[in-house]
Amino acid sequence: MTDTTFLEHFEQARRSLIANMFCRAVRDGAETVDAVISSVKGDAQRRLLTGDREQQTTQRLLLSLLDGQEALAFAQRTLEWEKLSFAEKDLIKRARAEEYKRLSMRARPATEKQLSFLRALGCHTTPSHRQHASELIGKYKAR
Secondary structure, eight states: OOOOOOGGSSSSHHHHHHHHHHHHHHHHTTTTTHHHHHHHHHHHHHHHHSOHHHHHHHHHHHHHEEEEEEEEHHHHHHHHHHHHHHHHHHHHHHHHHHHHHHHHHHOOOOOOHHHHHHHHOOOOOOOOSSEEEEEEEHHHHOO
């Protein structure tokens, strides 16, 4: 379940709540896309009655999107995700974490510690970001 287009409609802080609502529907027995959507819709309607204003806004947005193609695709991906074993899910999560780490490192300049270590290794290349510095360190250490 890697496509998060549907979740992008929601504030970052609310995306895990929405994803968990879909997962809970499947874990509670929904076996089809329509059943997942129906369960999430009922959950959202219940939450409208008990949540604060911000939560109600999120649930209203969710309800407005549930009949769209993105919600249907997300429900299908959730069904597929929930069929995976714990080990399969763990492997996918670890791979995602590594990719997010690399992306984060590419977005930030090399640290002074990295630059000092590269100089000590005899590297004269100025890394463009932390990931590049890490790659250079690995290359020079392997020599």
